Amino acid sequence: MLTGGVINPNSMDRHVEVLPDLAALVDRSLELVLEKLNDAIAHRSIATIALSGGSTPKPLYEKLAEQDLPWDQLHVFWGDERYVPPTHEDSNYRMARLAWLDKVPIPAKNIHPMLTNEADPAIAAQSHEADIQTFFQIEPGEFPAFDVILLGIGDDAHTASLFPGTDALKVRERLITVGNKDGQPRITFTAPLINHARTVLFMVAGENKQHALSQIFAPDADAMNYPSRLIQPQGELWWLLDQSAGKNFS
Numbered sequence: 082m083l084t085g086g087v088i089n090p091n092s093m094d095r096h097v098e099v100l101p102d103l104a105a106l107v108d109r110s111l112e113l114v115l116e117k118l119n120d121a122i123a124h125r126s127i128a129t130i131a132l133s134g135g136s137t138p139k140p141l142y143e144k145l146a147e148q149d150l151p152w153d154q155l156h157v158f159w160g161d162e163r164y165v166p167p168t169h170e171d172s173n174y175r176m177a178r179l180a181w182l183d184k185v186p187i188p189a190k191n192i193h194p195m196l197t198n199e200a201d202p203a204i205a206a207q208s209h210e211a212d213i214q215t216f217f218q219i220e221p222g223e224f225p226a227f228d229v230i231l232l233g234i235g236d237d238a239h240t241a242s243l244f245p246g247t248d249a250l251k252v253r254e255r256l257i258t259v260g261n262k263d264g265q266p267r268i269t270f271t272a273p274l275i276n277h278a279r280t281v282l283f284m285v286a287g288e289n290k291q292h293a294l295s296q297i298f299a300p301d302a303d304a305m306n307y308p309s310r311l312i313q314p315q316g317e318l319w320w321l322l323d324q325s326a327g328k329n330f331s
C-alpha cells in the first residue's frame with residue numbers, strides 16, 4: 082500500500098486555504114504564482130512554471146495574460162499532456178496558448194510543450210525528459226526544482242496524468258512517464274519530479290471534488306487509489322479550494 086503523506090495544514094510549508102468562490106480562488110492563485118515567479122527571477126534571474134490542464138486553471142491563465150512580467154526570464158512547461166495533436170481541442174498546450182501565451186511577448190524558445198508527435202508515447206516521454214535534463218543541465222537520475230508546479234485533481238483524486246491504479250504511480254527514477262486514462266495515453270510528470278518543486282499549487286473547485294479531497298487529506302488511505310496523496314513536495318505545498326470543494330476543511 083502506497084499511503085502517501087498526510088497534509089498537515091498547520092506546518093510551515095503546508096497550506097490549505099478555502100476561498101469563497103472560484104473567482105476568489107483564481108485571484109489568490111494569481112497572487113501566489115506572481116509572488117513565486119517574481120521571487121525566482123529576483124534570486125535566480127529565471128523562473129520556471131509547469132502548467133496543469135483541465136478547466137479550473139484557465140481563468141488564471143487569462144489573468145496571467147494581463148500581467149507585465151519579464152517574459153524573457155519566464156519558462157513555461159506542462160505537468161501533463163493528452164496524447165493528441167497540439168491543435169486538438171483536448172490539448173493542454175492549446176488551452177494555455179489561447180488563454181495566455183499567445184497574448185504575451187514570451188519568446189517561443191521559452192515555451193516547452195510535451196510533444197505528442199511520436200507514434201509511441203514512451204518515446205515522446207523519453208524525449209521530453211531529455212529536453213528537461215538539457216534545460217536544467219542535469220544528469221540522468223537528478224531531479225530539477227521547478228519554481229512553480231500547478232496542479233488540479235480529478236473526482237478520482239488523480240493529479241497531472243497520474244491516475245489511480247496505473248503504473249505511472251510507481252515510477253521513481255524518471256522525470257517523465259506515460260500516463261493512462263481509461264486506455265488513453267498521456268504524458269506526465271512523475272510524482273518524484275513534482276515533489277522536487279519549490280512550490281506546488283493545487284487549484285480545486287467544485288462539489289464533485291469533496292470526496293477526493295477527504296481521501297487525499299485522510300490520515301491513511303492508499304495512494305494507489307488516491308494518487309494526489311503522493312504529492313508531498315520538499316518545498317511549499319498550497320491547496321487552494323473554493324467553498325464548494327473545501328467546505329469540510331474550512
Ligand code: 6PG
Pocket residue numbers: 133134135136137138161162163173232233234235239240241242
Ligand atoms: C488534465 C489535468 C488534470 C486536471 C484535473 C482537474 O490534463 O486534465 O492536468 O490533472 O488538473 O483533471 O481538471 P478540472 O480542473 O477540469 O477539474
